[in-house]
Amino acid sequence: MQFKNNVKAFEKFGHCEIKFFFTSKELKSLKLFVKKNLKENNDKTFFLSSRSNKKLSNFFLKNKSIHSKLTKFIKNLCINLKIQYNKKNEIYKVLRVIKNKRIQNESLQFHFDAHLITILIPIIIPKRKKSNNGHLLLSPNLRKNYNSIIINVFQKIFYQSILKRIFPLTFLFKWLKFKKIVLKPGSIFLFNGFRSLHGNLDIDKRDTRATMLFHYHDLFPNSKLVRFNR
Numbered sequence: 001m002q003f004k005n006n007v008k009a010f011e012k013f014g015h016c017e018i019k020f021f022f023t024s025k026e027l028k029s030l031k032l033f034v035k036k037n038l039k040e041n042n043d044k045t046f047f048l049s050s051r052s053n054k055k056l057s058n059f060f061l062k063n064k065s066i067h068s069k070l071t072k073f074i075k076n077l078c079i080n081l082k083i084q085y086n087k088k089n090e091i092y093k094v095l096r097v098i099k100n101k102r103i104q105n106e107s108l109q110f111h112f113d114a115h116l117i118t119i120l121i122p123i124i125i126p127k128r129k130k131s132n133n134g135h136l137l138l139s140p141n142l143r144k145n146y147n148s149i150i151i152n153v154f155q156k157i158f159y160q161s162i163l164k165r166i167f168p169l170t171f172l173f174k175w176l177k178f179k180k181i182v183l184k185p186g187s188i189f190l191f192n193g194f195r196s197l198h199g200n201l202d203i204d205k206r207d208t209r210a211t212m213l214f215h216y217h218d219l220f221p222n223s224k225l226v227r228f229n230r
Contacts (some may be wrong), residue, residue, distance in 0.1 A: 003076065034123055100205065125211075133203060
């Protein structure tokens with residue numbers, strides 16, 4: 001019943017939160033993986049993707065319950081949304097850890113994804129009282145699904161680059177009806193990444209924000225332009 005409600009929320013609103021998705025043991029494994037890689041990267045901002053090296057795939061080989069939960073969720077979601085699911089198609093995974101000097105550069109970078117399904121997994125989220133704590137800002141279902149790469153590129157340039165050069169952010173937040181999502185480790189946040197403009201608020205320089213993303217159903221799987229941008 002709960003899963004059906006999640007599907008309905010995704011279809012109607014373009015997003016939903018699935019609370020208590022991971023066990024405390026699974027969340028601990030994710031946190032330890034982040035801390036290990038932070039140490040290897042001299043405690044600085046870093047990104048890992050499933051296409052850049054084998055670190056993520058090796059992690060999921062050792063933590064099969066986490067990977068199994070997420071892939072099963074995506075498969076069932078596709079079935080209910082009548083999206084063709086093929087286990088041979090890649091689930092694009094990204095670990096995004098923001099810390100130190102690059103925090104300001106990574107904040108308020110609003111964008112659309114190339115994939116229709118985006119699962120955001122909060123791992124380490126700051127809790128500082130006088131900070132925005134990197135909360136997610138989401139303008140859900142702002143655009144339609146398009147199969148035209150030209151329309152997609154034009155919209156990305158317009159929304160991701162041009163608008164914020166013309167209008168103040170406070171105006172854009174109101175006009176584009178952004179929602180602030182407070183992310184909670186242990187839960188996951190599902191949204192339509194292709195249709196929804198999104199980015200994170202700023203973070204205190206003393207803090208760390210770590211999230212993992214699972215993307216599925218690339219609308220332009222053979223586009224060289226999309227691959228270059230990514």
